[in-house]
Amino acid sequence: MSAKKLTTPLAESTVRSLKAGDQVLLSGVIWTGRDQAHKRLVALLDANKELPCDLHGQVIYFVGPCPAPPGRPIGSAGPTTSYRMDAYSPRILAKCGLRGMIGKGARTAPVVEAMKKYGAVYFAATGGAGALIAQCIKKCELIAFPDLGPEAIYRLTVEDFPLVVATDANGKTLYR
Amino acid sequence: MQKFRIVNFDAVAAAVAELCGKAACDLPEDVLDRLRQMETQEISDLGRDFFVQYFENARIARNERMALCQDTGFAVFFVELGDCIRFDRGTIYDAISEGVACGYRKYFLRKSIVNDPLFDRKNTTDNTPPVIHLELVPGDKLHITLAPKGGGAENMSAIRMLKPSDGRNGVIDFALETLRNAGGNPCPPTVVGMGIGGTFEKAAFLSKKALLRKLGEPNPDPRYAELEQEILEKINATNIGPQGLGGSITSLAVHIEFFPCHIASLPVAINLNCHAARHAEVEI
Structure with missing residues (x-):
């Protein structure tokens, strides 16, 4: 199987053309966020406050990386399980123009419905392969919520991050 | 004295x-051996691609001292x-x-x-x-x-107090239900640790301890060894597959530990481990 090369930001038309099962090599800027960061982003949306990052056309990666060893941008950085973000993702998809999420494991129906409605795709990264994925991450900058440590929001610059379209913008999914 | x-x-x-x-950095040899063995049985192209990534990940982790x-x-x-x-x-x-x-x-x-x-x-x-x-x-x-123990696999673990009349089939059904609910969340292919018998907390302890056994080594009791094999085959027939994205290898092994139990009880605990089944030991 040959992988499609994509670079962020992603256009809605690009995202809608992706099919469940497509293998993708993703490059460009992506944003980290997991449980606590999602909770805070949604709290900011609820309060009509500005988010610390503009997510239009962007991709969020559900990850809490290991600390960076000396001379490296980041430590081990594989995906965390996505269903814990399901309570927050529909809101972010509706409000922020987010085009993609990267994690592992199936999403619930409200997330898939929001992906279909607003045009977004869910990528699976390889769980338990954090050392391999770290090789694709060229830069890591702290953007928001430093008190959260590994759960803070980081801006990552990635090159050829290997992903699989697990659930596409038509709602088709590889999970059973 | x-x-x-x-x-x-x-x-x-x-x-x-x-x-x-x-x-954190060295995937044990027994796990690597078992992954190599199970890779040959994976029928999905995507599934085999994940095995390639697991081997590459283990190599990078070992050489660069970066966590798996x-x-x-x-x-x-x-x-x-x-x-x-x-x-x-x-x-x-x-x-x-x-x-x-x-x-x-x-x-x-x-x-x-x-x-x-x-x-x-x-x-x-x-x-x-x-x-x-x-x-x-x-x-x-x-x-x-x-x-x-990572959170992803731990969160998909389960314990149930079965009735003695539920018996062997009840144990199999509970295992399959647990693995189906887990889907791709615990980073399959998983190692399935099962604790059968004892009390509520003893069963949970045994299910975790079962994960420490050399991967794929059967229980010395042939009846439990046979049950391990049967559960493994049934799990791998679900087509959950590596990363939950379809394929023939959902689990690498089922390890059962058992203990005497109360006349009224049949506790069964299931503790899952991901394919990066980490453990290390030292004697002082």
Whole structure:
């Protein structure tokens, strides 16, 4: 199987053309966020406050990386399980123009419905392969919520991050 | 009169710190062997592609001393403490805890423990406290096994108090239900640890301890060995597959540990481990 090369930001038309099962090599800027960061982003949306990052056309990666060893941008950085973000993702998809999420494991129906409605795709990264994925991450900058440590929001610059379209913008999914 | 062996507190803490680095970065040979063996049975192209990534990940982790998985886990210890051992200061609990704090810092491992489960959820910043299962054994040896446990697989674990009449089929059904519910969440192919019998907490303990057995080695009791094989085959017929994205290898092995139980009970606990089934041990 040959992988499609994509670079962020992603256009809605690009995202809608992706099919469940497509293998993708993703490059460009992506944003980290997991449980606590999602909770805070949604709290900011609820309060009509500005988010610390503009997510239009962007991709969020559900990850809490290991600390960076000396001379490296980041430590081990594989995906965390996505269903814990399901309570927050529909809101972010509706409000922020987010085009993609990267994690592992199936999403619930409200997330898939929001992906279909607003045009977004869910990528699976390889769980338990954090050392391999770290090789694709060229830069890591702290953007928001430093008190959260590994759960803070980081801006990552990635090159050829290997992903699989697990659930596409038509709602088709590889999970059973 | 019994002769005591005095063990140095700092030596134990230092050994534990090294164990943290080793467990996080070096995928054990038995796990690699089993992955190689199961890869040949994977029929999905995508599934085989994941196995290739697992081998490459293990190679990078070992060579570059980078954690196999960013979730370097709860530090869970199984300790066999010889009854002739005394410490020059402190306790075995303190020594292990100090080793964890030092090892997680030294090897740039993620600190994943919060101080309070419900209200504060504030990171303790040094990955302490560890969970320590201490067993007193005769002699003057101290054997420490560390099995770091990530949240993804741990969250998909389950325990159920079956009725004795549920029997063998009840155990199989519960295992399949648990694995189906888990889907791609625990990073399949998983290792399935099962504790059958004992009490509520004993079954849970056994299910975790079962994960420490050399991967794929059957239970010495042929009836349980047969049950392990049958459950594994049924799990691998679900087509959940590597990463839950379809394929023939959903689990690498099923390990059952059992214990006598009450006339009214049949407790069954299932503890899942991801394909990066980490463990490391040291004798002091």
